[in-house]
Amino acid sequence: KKRRKTDTRAGSVDWQKRCVALEMQLLRFRLQAGKIRELLAEKMQELELRVTESDQRAERAKKQVQYSNSLANVQPSESENSVFRRYQDLTNQVQEKDAVIKRLEVQLEKQILVRAQEAKIIEEKAAKIKDWVTFKLREVSVVRTPLTPRDSIQLLKKHYSQPQPGGVDRLHHLNVPSQPQPGGVDSPSPQPGGVDRLHHLNVPSQPQPGGYPAAGPFTHLIYKNITVPVYTTLKGKATQISSVPLHDDDSGSEDDSGSLASLRTSTLGPERKGSTPGSPRAVKRGVSMSSISSESDYAIPPDAYSLESDYSEPEHKVQRTSSYSCESLREPEMLEKSGYLLKMGSQVKAWKRRWFILRNGEIFYYKSPSDVIRKPQGQMELNSSCRIARGEGAQTFQLITEKKTFFLTADSPNILEEWIRVLQNIFKVQASSPIAMETTTAKPTVRGWLTKVKHGHSKLVWCSLVNKVFYYYRNQDDKLPLGQLRMREAVVEEVDRSCDSDEDYESSGRGFLSSHCTLVVHPREQSPTYLLIGTKQEKDTWLYHLTVAAGSSASFKVGTEYEQLVGNLLDVEGDPDSALWRSESLCFCKDGLRSPLTTLPSEALQTEALKLFKSCQLFINVLVESPSIDYHMSLAQNALQVCLTHPELQNEMYCQLIKQTNRRTPHNSSLTQCWQLLAVCVALFLPQQHFLWYLRQYLQRHADPRSEVGKYAVYCQRSVERTLQNGEREAKPSRMEVLSILLRNPYHHSLPFSIPVHFMNITYQVVGFDGSTTVDEFLSTLTQRVGMRKPHLSGFALFTDDPSGRDLEHCLQPSVKICDVISKWEQALKELHPGKYEGTRIVRLMYKSRLCFRAQAKGETERERLLLTYQVNDEVHQGHFPVNKELALEVAALMAQVEHGDLDRPAPSSASCSSPQPKTQQILLQALGRFYPKHYKQDCSMDQLRDLSERLATKWSVLRGCSASECVRIYLTVARKWPLFGAKLFHAKPLPLSSVEQSQVWLAVNEDGLCVLDYTMVSHLLVTYSYQSVITFGGCRDDLMVVVSQTKEQGGGKKSVEKLVFALPKPKSSLCPNPRYSLLYCQTQGIV
Structure with missing residues (x-):
């Protein structure tokens, strides 16, 4: 029993373990079975998908085969013979097409050759046409009647002066300047078949032989309003007779064709004094002055004569008819005069003494009074477009006519005043009404071409409203107006087409436009003047500005709502408590503009004003950040450039900026950026008329140093006063200027x-x-x-x-x-x-x-001497200052002592005394490279350079303990021993007209005269011209012209006149003031 019980217990334990093991195996089996089922399902799906794709590919392949068979039209039962015949047919077709292609290629090549020949012929014809047009534009005279061609040209200029509606987007890039015609011709006579093309021809200037290439863009930008002046020598001083270079036809006449004759000396012999032009015997006997003038056509300046009475005309002996007076004037005014004047020649810019007679609105000049019965050597026709420009001297003036400019000099200031007074009387009589010849620098409020109708007579004129005076001119570039209307208290109204003046005007057959607008200006105690205007926009602009000038702001019925409100503010004198400041039209509104705030003369400008508002909105609403700062810079530059290109938009710009900042939400980045744009704007230009008053009042209302907006307002106030003081700008703001305003808080600095x-x-x-x-x-x-x-x-x-x-x-x-x-x-x-x-x-x-x-x-200071020393040494380094090799080492040592101080060299007992240390050697090489003439060390080997550095170190060591100021004094003392110290050297090429034989020379201008130096050897002086021998100097086309007189034979008393022309690089030739002109001017003025 005990054994059976033990076996039973052991068996029960085994079954339990086995049961657990089996359950684990079963679980693993289930997991494996699940994975297998999943893999099997995936494989099945994959296979099914592949089968489906295979079926689809097979179907597509079958369809492609069928489609290919249908395209090839090849039947499976077709025989080999039919296929071969088809192949032959296709081959024949290909050969025929190849033949056609080759034939067409040959024809194309022939056509290309023909077109190339035609293009060459057309280019030759175009070149001939350009030459012909250039020649005609220089020679053709202005035909004032009929005025139809001139009027059409002026209307065309007016058309191009305004931006076109279809091309508003190109306003930023379009620039159509009106080019003045050569020789002062306003409008050339119409030529057959060529009138319409005259405005589109571009005749490039031909480069002078031996000249220089054109200047870069910066030269044309910065010196676009700068020209080379022309000076002459009178009374031992330089007198400017022209602010622009002379041309060959300036002051030209028939008497300029004579050869260069010799000049008499300034001291006349006793035998000459008895028959001077002013002596009684010369007048009574009728002695011809050709005995004197035939020897020389070039006169000596008045101050060069030993006796003042030699060529002066006694008042009671001069043959003149100046007693004639105009009865229609209030007081007798002389209209005729005669007498001697000096006239500048055209070929050689020297003075010629001529007898001038002013009669019947024309000036004739002869060699002498006795030659008046002969044909005059030249004449000048005077009309209302002529004008007089006084020179810097007391006896020189310019008579500027439509064709030429005449430079004249009188013997005394009194004679000069008499001639100018008579000429001005002539101009007054010829003008329709006397005009006060007052010059103003004020900026026109509005200007343009209008047709003026008065007393039934019409005329297309250039009109300009300056302050409260309406001027009208014959041409756009004229300085003397044909007339003027005082707008103070005048009545300005718009009239309909039924007025008598309009009917008379249209009945004359010279109507301005079929749909023109008419304004009537009725000044006090004067008859009305009608202005015919082409478009409604122009009419609104003229009506508004004329009304403002007339002082009718109390009852503003013209202009936009914004302009009327500004006028009402002006009427209440900008009362701070007035409700007008809070008017909706004057304050900020989130909605965009639907129409401009100011009256503009054209639809294109109105469109541009709305685009300007959009640009400002982008600048204001996009936050300024450092990475994208270029975006705001471009917006500001482009917007302000538009305002500079079209001044009509300047008032509009200020009105938009003020509206955007007025009663806007404070502490807003958009408000600050709008004030920043206004701060950039006030330094460039200012608004006109009552808009300037409005801007000042607005800035005064916001000026407060406790807030950021108030600080910007204070800064703008300072900028406004500075702009009024120094005038407006010429160019858009630079990148540096815009960035400083946007990033550096300009109100913190008086100089931002x-x-x-x-x-x-x-x-x-x-x-x-x-x-x-x-x-x-x-x-x-x-x-x-x-x-x-x-x-x-x-x-x-x-x-x-x-x-x-x-x-x-x-x-x-x-x-x-x-x-x-x-x-x-x-x-x-x-x-x-x-x-x-x-x-x-x-x-x-x-x-x-x-x-x-x-x-x-x-009186030079230490700093001036130091900088002058460095500048002279730079000329030594460039080879423009003559020094031998030994002196070059001396001055290099002086400069090294000034720059580095004492030279640090090892003691003599040192083992390295034979060769300098690396640091010392580097300093010596730097001193040689910077202070020693580069042409002396150009071909030196390394051994020679080391020898040079050793010699430099020796001379440098001698200067140990010498101060920088002492070295500078020694350097300048040595440099000033050269006679041409301080002279400015210019690389020039003598033109064929000059007597200088070298192809390249140096022109050295110093206070003693003008020197011509050998280009290869600066110390070799070729020729020197003293300032006493200089008659005229200045620009002649693109070159430098100097007219000098020199004695041919020593003691012979005869002088020859020589015209020197040099070609210089374009930037230097256009640089004014230039050292060569300034030195010549200062020396002849006797400054030093």
């Missing part, structure tokens, strides 16, 4: 912008300026900081580098604004590198000596 000015000793000084700072103001700040005298005392000037990277510098005029210079420089850089401009490169300003006189050395 700054830029470094570099000196010749590789140092610089940072100078601050604002948007209206001129070069003169900029230099005043600079000289105070660096301890130098004013530029006119020191002879220093401000220069900029060239954006192209060439070794070229541009001298800046004192009146130019620094911001305009930077903007034009950036614009030129973008044009030179389109798509690559990143804003990392900025303009480089340099302050260096420009004029050097011996008298300036008396």
